[in-house]
Amino acid sequence: MAHRWKNTLTRADVTPLSAYMNRRQIMAGAMGLGLIGAAGMARSQEAELEPNSWEDITQYNNFYEFGTGKSDPARNAHTLTTEPWTVVIDGLVDNPGDYSMDQIMEAMTIEERIYRFRCVEAWSMVIPWNGFELADLLNLAGVQEGAKYVAFETALRPDEMPGVRFPTLDWPYVEGLRLDEAMHPLTMMATGIYGKTIPNQNGAPIRLVVPWKYGFKSIKSIVRITLTEDEPPTSWNQANGREYGFYSNVNPEVDHPRWSQASERLVGGGLFAKRQPTLMFNGYEEEVASLYDGMDLRANY
Amino acid sequence: MLVDRINQVARKVPTWAVYIVYLIPVPVLLYMAQTGGLGREPINALERELGEIALQLVIIGLCISPLRRFFGVNLIKFRRTAGVLAFTYVALHMLVWAVLDVQSIDRVVADIIKRPYITIGMAAFILMVPLALTSNNRSVRWLGAVWRRLHLLTYPVAILSGVHFVWLSKGFQLEPLVYLTVILALLALRVPTLVRKVAA
Structure with missing residues (x-):
């Protein structure tokens, strides 16, 4: 079921691409004239969320299968074959099997979601994704009683991915969510950005987006989704468990052992970009905090 | 001979x-x-x-005496150049980190104390300060044997810089490991001489 979550930002906030400044000026003018009341002010804070440019989103990426440099994915990911593409859905599901991208796209309703994206490295973006809720796909497969977690796996193709020739991580890249996190209406599978097909460097043809978790949880170019009873292994946790936990919820109060998570820098601000405070659950506290009621977020980092 | 040719050119380059x-x-x-x-x-x-660039200059500086010892290539007059340039780039590196990246004195101090890879980076910089200050002919004459011993600080500086790069990387990355390996290899070449000097 699409459209369960209502964005406070609309399509009009995204397009036209070149009109950011104009819109800002109109907002400032409107506020000056007192046209926006108290309620409007609250919303205008959210409207301050200008989506990053297409260039920011598609040229500054972490996708280590294509290299560890930020511009490596944009340079190298063109070699990834995304058609045809099949996602295996297996484990504790009623309808296990190969789901072709065509099948998936036919069954799902694509909508747009403008989300904050916070990398564990303390930079962030605002991205207008196109996709559908993961819950819809899982319901299509039929989640069985007893399933508690969802495991994801990225494609592993040494011929197409220069980065996997070196063991930066234990390939293939794997990630996981608790079932309630996976079924949450904010959790989506993205197939596009700015209304265009998602570029390879951003995780084509289909990737996860979990906006209240650090970016590395949002696994790219997914080939397998497995419903499991036990907590699945996750790549960064395996590489360095002290630094990267299973949950990895954005939390300004729990630092990464090597750097502070209290603030972040929005990409695209140039050489003199100011840091901004990081928000609890990346600004989605109201929607997701209840998932972690009673949990020690410091212990479950 | 290639070596003579290099030495000839090196003599002419100011x-x-x-x-x-x-x-x-x-x-x-x-x-x-x-x-x-x-x-x-x-x-x-x-x-x-x-x-x-700073790390590369540290490595270039460490290459100069082995080049003369093993190959007879004399670039000794450029060793100070490499050192002073390395210090300059480290200072710029830190300036960009503190002013443009971290953007606050409190956080700079907190990072130096709390983040080990930053602590050792800062330690390397601090050890470089006396080296930079004494990188003039007058200091060399004035300090004599003390100057030589003081400038052995280059070795811990090199190790700390290499470890700093390895430590700040995410995952298992090749490039920082290559830098650290080169540094350790260049230092290993000096071990026999150092041991002999200490023994004597």
Whole structure:
């Protein structure tokens, strides 16, 4: 079921691409004239969320299968074959099997979601994704009683991915969510950005987006989704468990052992970009905090 | 002979020319950072470029005496140039980190205390300060044998810089490990001489 979550930002906030400044000026003018009341002010804070440019989103990426440099994915990911593409859905599901991208796209309703994206490295973006809720796909497969977690796996193709020739991580890249996190209406599978097909460097043809978790949880170019009873292994946790936990919820109060998570820098601000405070659950506290009621977020980092 | 040819050329090249050539990256990088040449997030990119040049200069400095000892290539007059340039780039690297990246004195101090990879980076910089201050002929004459011993600090500086780079990387990455390995290998070449000196 699409459209369960209502964005406070609309399509009009995204397009036209070149009109950011104009819109800002109109907002400032409107506020000056007192046209926006108290309620409007609250919303205008959210409207301050200008989506990053297409260039920011598609040229500054972490996708280590294509290299560890930020511009490596944009340079190298063109070699990834995304058609045809099949996602295996297996484990504790009623309808296990190969789901072709065509099948998936036919069954799902694509909508747009403008989300904050916070990398564990303390930079962030605002991205207008196109996709559908993961819950819809899982319901299509039929989640069985007893399933508690969802495991994801990225494609592993040494011929197409220069980065996997070196063991930066234990390939293939794997990630996981608790079932309630996976079924949450904010959790989506993205197939596009700015209304265009998602570029390879951003995780084509289909990737996860979990906006209240650090970016590395949002696994790219997914080939397998497995419903499991036990907590699945996750790549960064395996590489360095002290630094990267299973949950990895954005939390300004729990630092990464090597750097502070209290603030972040929005990409695209140039050489003199100011840091901004990081928000609890990346600004989605109201929607997701209840998932972690009673949990020690410091212990479950 | 190639070695004679290199030595001949080296004798003719003035050190000020090396300074000028090696400082060209500073305005170039700043220009690139402003115009998008360093990517969508220029602050980290600039920080990293400056740090990497500094590390390369440390390595170049460490190569000079083995080059003479094993190959007879005499570039000794450029050793100070490499050291002073390395110090310059480390200082710029730290300036970009503190002013453009971290943006607050409190956080700079907190990071130095709390983040081990920053602590050792800072330690390397602090150890370089006396070396930079005594990198003139008068200090060499004045301090004599003390100067030589003081400048052995180059070795811990090199190790700390290499470890700093390895430590700040995410995952198992090749490039920082290559730098550290080269540094350790260049230091290993000196172990026999150092042992002999200590014994004597």
